[in-house]
Amino acid sequence: MKLFFITGSKHKFREAERILKEYNVIIGRKDVECEEIRAENCENVALDCLRQLRSEVNEPFFIEDSGLFIKALNGFPGTFSSWVFKKIGNEGILELMRGKEVRDACFVSSIAAWDGKEEAVLRGEVKGYISNKISKEKGFGYDPIFIPEGSRKTFAEDHKTKMMCSHRRRALEKLAKWLRR
Numbered sequence: 001m002k003l004f005f006i007t008g009s010k011h012k013f014r015e016a017e018r019i020l021k022e023y024n025v026i027i028g029r030k031d032v033e034c035e036e037i038r039a040e041n042c043e044n045v046a047l048d049c050l051r052q053l054r055s056e057v058n059e060p061f062f063i064e065d066s067g068l069f070i071k072a073l074n075g076f077p078g079t080f081s082s083w084v085f086k087k088i089g090n091e092g093i094l095e096l097m098r099g100k101e102v103r104d105a106c107f108v109s110s111i112a113a114w115d116g117k118e119e120a121v122l123r124g125e126v127k128g129y130i131s132n133k134i135s136k137e138k139g140f141g142y143d144p145i146f147i148p149e150g151s152r153k154t155f156a157e158d159h160k161t162k163m164m165c166s167h168r169r170r171a172l173e174k175l176a177k178w179l180r181r
């Protein structure tokens with residue numbers, strides 16, 4: 001089965017391509033716009049997007065919505081992560097976190113998939129902390145300020161760990177299992 005990942009992000013596509021290959025799932029990329037609804041959780045955003053695209057895309061496909069949820073900020077930036085990153089970036093997040101002792105955060109990835117017969121929503125998450133400073137190594141989005149549980153390095157500093165335990169990997173592994181059901 002040819003499966004398409006509909007995403008405007010080359011970064012997300014490369015990551016998904018590498019991970020799904022381990023499960024013998026080969027994907028292609030399509031970039032079709034969908035209008036993201038305002039919602040509190042990534043699952044609803046992803047599912048709404050899937051349903052919008054089902055009338056336009058005839059092959060099996062999936063889309064992904066992700067975000068960073070910071071406890072001390074009541075879940076902000078959450079489903080607005082992409083927009084917030086463009087507006088205030090990691091500097092802005094660290095500014096909001098200044099003086100906060102509770103630095104717990106969670107990355108969430110929600111995949112909504114259509115295999116030609118059924119739809120599914122698959123969620124992956126990774127818990128961690130917001131660092132006190134931006135790590136030097138460049139990385140995707142919030143990677144330079146996110147330290148996964150059990151580590152002392154940010155995702156940007158330790159890409160190997162990110163590839164092993166990321167929210168996206170966890171959601172993609174569930175996708176691979178669902179496709180094999």
Ligand code: IMP
Nearest residue numbers: 064065066067081082085140141142143
């Ligand atoms: P969306 O899923 O396209 O709405 O974008 C979510 C935003 O969250 C991205 O633009 C990034 O800023 C951020 N994000 C999602 N996943 C990651 C990740 O793995 N590392 C760092 N930032 C991420």
